[in-house]
Amino acid sequence: MSDNRETEGAAGLAGGAIQVKDTRTGAEAEIPIEHGAIRAAALLGIRSGPEDEGIVSYDPAFKNTANCISRITYIDGDRGILRYRGYPIEELAGNTSYLDIAWLLIHGELPTSAESAAWAAEVGAELGVPDPLPRILDGFNPDGHPMAMFIALLAGLGALHPESKQVTDPATRAAHVRRLIAAAPTLAAMTYRRGKGLDPVAPRADLSFPANFLNMVFGGEGSGYEVHPALEQAMDVLFVLHADHEQNCSTSAMRGVGSSHADPYSSAAAASAALYGPLHGGANEAVLRMLDEIGTRRNVPAFMDEVRSGKRRLMGFGHRVYKSYDPRARIIKKTAYEVFEVTGKNPKIDIALALEQAALEEDYFIQRRLYPNVDFYSGIIYEAMGFPVGLFPVLFAVPRMSGWAVQWNEMLEDREQKIARPKQLYLGQPKRPVPTA
Ligand code: CMC
Numbered sequence: 001m002s003d004n005r006e007t008e009g010a011a012g013l014a015g016g017a018i019q020v021k022d023t024r025t026g027a028e029a030e031i032p033i034e035h036g037a038i039r040a041a042a043l044l045g046i047r048s049g050p051e052d053e054g055i056v057s058y059d060p061a062f063k064n065t066a067n068c069i070s071r072i073t074y075i076d077g078d079r080g081i082l083r084y085r086g087y088p089i090e091e092l093a094g095n096t097s098y099l100d101i102a103w104l105l106i107h108g109e110l111p112t113s114a115e116s117a118a119w120a121a122e123v124g125a126e127l128g129v130p131d132p133l134p135r136i137l138d139g140f141n142p143d144g145h146p147m148a149m150f151i152a153l154l155a156g157l158g159a160l161h162p163e164s165k166q167v168t169d170p171a172t173r174a175a176h177v178r179r180l181i182a183a184a185p186t187l188a189a190m191t192y193r194r195g196k197g198l199d200p201v202a203p204r205a206d207l208s209f210p211a212n213f214l215n216m217v218f219g220g221e222g223s224g225y226e227v228h229p230a231l232e233q234a235m236d237v238l239f240v241l242h243a244d245h246e247q248n249c250s251t252s253a254m255r256g257v258g259s260s261h262a263d264p265y266s267s268a269a270a271a272s273a274a275l276y277g278p279l280h281g282g283a284n285e286a287v288l289r290m291l292d293e294i295g296t297r298r299n300v301p302a303f304m305d306e307v308r309s310g311k312r313r314l315m316g317f318g319h320r321v322y323k324s325y326d327p328r329a330r331i332i333k334k335t336a337y338e339v340f341e342v343t344g345k346n347p348k349i350d351i352a353l354a355l356e357q358a359a360l361e362e363d364y365f366i367q368r369r370l371y372p373n374v375d376f377y378s379g380i381i382y383e384a385m386g387f388p389v390g391l392f393p394v395l396f397a398v399p400r401m402s403g404w405a406v407q408w409n410e411m412l413e414d415r416e417q418k419i420a421r422p423k424q425l426y427l428g429q430p431k432r433p434v435p436t437a
Contacts, residue, residue: 024048073246077321098239102402124205126182146191153187158265177405184401189216210235241328244403250274254404256420281396283375287316291348300354316376323369332377346384
C-alpha cells in the first residue's frame with residue numbers, strides 16, 4: 001500500500017487525478033493527485049451556489065489527513081516498518097548511539113566519527129540547566145507527578161532563554177534544538193531526585209549521554225553508584241527506539257503550538273503534556289499499574305474477559321498506525337532479557353507474556369488488529385532498572401525531545417506551513433435573539 005508513496009513520494013508519485021461530480025449541481029471537477037494525496041483546499045472550489053464556501057473535508061482525530069510533508073521518519077503500519085531518514089530501526093538500535101541518531105534526525109545523514117565526537121562535545125557543554133530551575137523544582141511536593149514537574153521545568157527554560165523566541169532565525173533554532181536535546185535528561189533526573197527528596201546531581205560530560213543520565217538519577221557524591229555497561233547500552237537502545245515517530249499526538253502538539261511562533265521550550269512543554277496522557281506516552285506507566293492490578297498469571301483470563309466486554313483496555317496494545325507488531329516492541333522485549341541478566345528478572349514479564357499470548361489468540365484482538373506497542377514491555381525494563389512508575393512517561397519524553405525539536409524545525413522551514421488552524425462543522429443554534437426579561 002505505502003510502497004509507492006515511500007519510494008516515489010519525495011520524487012513525486014506519477015500524477016493522475018480524481019474526478020468528482022457534485023450531484024447538487026451536476027458540476028464536475030478534476031482534483032490532481034500529488035504523492036498519493038489530494039489537496040483539501042481543492043475541494044473549496046466545489047460550491048452549490050455563490051453563498052456556499054465550498055466543500056470541507058471532515059476528519060475527526062485526523063485519521064486520514066496529512067498535515068505536512070516530512071522527510072524525517074517513515075512508518076508502514078501494515079508491515080510493521082519504522083525508519084529514521086530511510087534507515088531501518090532494527091539496524092539502528094544497538095548499533096548507533098542515541099546522540100548519533102539525534103544528529104541523523106537533524107542533518108539527514110549519520111555523522112562521521114569526527115562529527116559524532118564534535119556533536120557529543122557540543123551537547124555535553126549544554127547539559128547543565130540555569131540556576132533558577134532547581135528553585136522552581138523545590139516548589140513542588142515530592143509526591144507530585146514527575147511528568148507535571150518536567151512540563152513546568154521545560155516551560156521555565158523558555159522564560160530563561162527569551163532569545164529562543166527568534167524562531168525565524170535558523171541559527172537560533174539550531175542552538176535551541178541542541179539545548180532541548182541536552183537539557184531533557186537533566187530535567188528528567190531532577191524530577192526523579194525531587195520525588196526522593198534528593199538534591200540534583202550535576203551532569204558529567206565525560207560520560208556517554210545515557211550513562212550521564214543514569215548517573216544523574218541514581219548517582220551523586222557518596223552514592224557509590226557506578227553505571228553498569230549493559231544498562232547504559234539498554235538505555236541507549238531505548239532512547240534510540242523512542243527518538244521519533246512522525247506525526248503522533250505529541251509531535252502534532254509541538255508543530256501546532258510552534259506554528260504560532262511560540263518559543264521552542266513552550267512548544268516542547270505542550271508536546272510533553274500531550275505525551276503524558278495514558279493513550280500516548282503515559283501508556284508505559286498505565287501498563288505497569290495494570291500489571292500490578294492483575295497481580296498474577298492466574299488473573300489474566302478474568303482481565304481479558306473485561307477487555308473483551310469493553311469494560312477495560314489492554315494498555316500497551318493497539319496503535320493508530322501499526323496494524324501489525326510494533327517493531328519497537330519486538331526490540332524492547334529482547335532488551336528486557338538483557339537487562340534482567342544484570343538486575344534479575346522482573347516477574348511482571350510473565351504476566352505480560354501471558355497477556356500477549358492470550359491477546360494474539362483472541363478474536364477480539366485479531367479482528368481489530370491489536371498488537372503490543374512500544375509501551376507494553378518498556379515499563380517492565382524501567383522498573384527492573386529501579387525507576388519509579390511515575391517517571392516512565394518522562395523517560396519517553398527525554399529521547400522524543402530530538403524528534404519533537406527536529407519536526408518543529410522542519411515545520412518552520414516549510415514555506416507551505418502557516419499557523420495551524422483546523423476548521424469545524426458548526427451544527428449549533430442558528431442566529432437567535434437573547435430573550436428579554
Ligand atoms: N484494548 C482493548 N481494545 C482496544 C485497544 C486496547 N488497547 N485499543 C483499541 N481497542 C479497540 C477499540 O475499543 C475499538 O474497538 P471497536 O471498534 O469495537 O469500538 C478498536 O479497537 C479501534 O480502537 P480505536 O480506539 O478506534 O483506535 P485508535 O487508533 O483511535 O487508538 C490507541 C489507538 C493507541 C489510542 C488505542 O489502541 C489504545 O487506547 N491503546 C491503549 C493505550 C496505549 O497503549 N497507547 C500507547 C500507544 S503507542 C505509544 C505512542 O503513543 O506513541
